[in-house]
Amino acid sequence: MAKVKTAYICAECGYESAKWMGKCPSCNSWNSLNEEIVGGNNLKSSPKLGNKITPVSLASISEQKFDRIDTKDAELNRVLGGGVVPASVVLIGGEPGIGKSTLMLQLSLLISQKALYVSGEESLDQLKLRATRLGLENKETLFLAHNIVGDIIKACKESSPGVVIIDSIQTLHSYDIDSPAGTVSQIKQCTAELIHYAKKNRVPIFIVGHITKEGSIAGPKTLEHMVDTVLQFEGDRHLTYRIVRTIKNRFGSTSELGIYEMTGKGLREVSNPSEILLSQRDDAATGISIGAMMEGNRPLMIEVQALVSSAIYGNPQRSSTGYDAKRMNMLLAVLEKRCGMRFGDQDVFLNIAGGIKVDDPALDLAVAVALVSSLEEIPISEKIGFCAEVGLAGELRSVNKLDQRIAEAEKLGFEQIIVSKYGLKGIDVHKYGVKIVALGKIKEAISFMFA
Secondary structure, eight states: OOEEEEEETTTTTTOOOOOOOOTTTTTOOBOOOEEEEEEEEOOOGGGOOOOOOOOOOOOGOOOOOOOBBBOOOHHHHHHTTSOOOOTTTEEEOOOSSHHHHHHHHHHHHHSSSEEEEESSSOOOOHHHHHHHHEEEEEEEEEEEEOOBBBHHHHHHHOOOOOOEEEEEEEGOOOOSOOOTTTHHHHHHHHHHHHHHHHHTOOOEEEEEEEEETTTBBSOHHHHHHHEEEEEEEOOOSSSSSEEEEEEEEEOOOOEEEEEEEETTTTEEEOHHHHHSOOOOOOOOOOEEEEEEEEEEEEEEEEEEEEEEEEEESSOOOOOSSSSSHHHHHHHHHHHHHHHHHHHHHTEEEEEEEOOOOOGGGGHHHHHHHHHHHHHHTTOOOOEEEEEEOOOOTBBOOOOTHHHHHHHHHTTTTEEEEEEEEGGGOOOOOSSSSSEEEESSBBBHHHHHHOO
């Protein structure tokens, strides 16, 4: 009889150790190493060698044209690259209560293909209640409340669905692995079996995954390498807006963004997010500016809020929400060095409206102007937009896709937009209805706004 081989595997990151440790040396998680069976050492149990495997040339492979499957959801189509690719496996992760199951249930009831929704967390009665609340019905959609992956694949072969949805991968169990559901080995084995079915039968599969307290998808990191597409569902569950980001996509761009609004009847697509990201103010307020950013191929006008106040508790505080704190500190240093602004004894708080996390350097100028506006107590007109990167020398640097950003500002009724003069090459400034102010230094922008 083969000797059973066990190892201690971290449930957070998949690190494998021969002995138990209280702290994982890879991800620094405490009490996360669990003993699991990883295989035997009986060489007789290995498959026989000698099977003939013939490599083929690229020219001999027939090119198969495929049409993406329309999900009937414009935002989900966008982040997937134009629709679902046949035989692809999509992993979607997010915090509990963020709306993953709601999004997948809507997908199963709206998509034109015959869908099979498999839930390992809810009963069929609970699924019926949620579908009724959404106000959707599709007689072609099938539901299954089960968590044995072998039985699920057998049901898929018998019903021949066009799309399969698994909610969630942490609840599935395979008889081939002698460990409880949710462990690293179970997640890897169940995912591998689902991927094999998807590739062999050219059926796309959506897999819902839980996330850890650090925000990464629970289970081994290899899980993300195994699938074709990884989507991250973000947002504050206490607020109404949700964001779907593409983390990995073998069939499209990885910088796309989808925005939804959570309502009493499920998730509603937000086709023009710029309008919801700009607050409607009755009077002018200091420390608020509007910047033009890009998320993938989508231009957004987003509100930047800054609050600068005297530090009365000793060391000045620096806090940033939705914006890189190190980049904010760099802009504060540039404003002090190049423009003579004094932030050393001031508390500085920065917030990106709408709960969105941004990393586009084109927002630098909007952030800098908002900081100065709050410091000097001078409001900024809500009809002026900003779009430029700020360098350490105080120069305004050009950004990509400037024409799309300007067109978005024009569409939303902005009267002026301040950009870098080095980025106007090849752009006809006269064709836009918004006035384009081209400057070269951050000091010039501050003087233009607050002189």
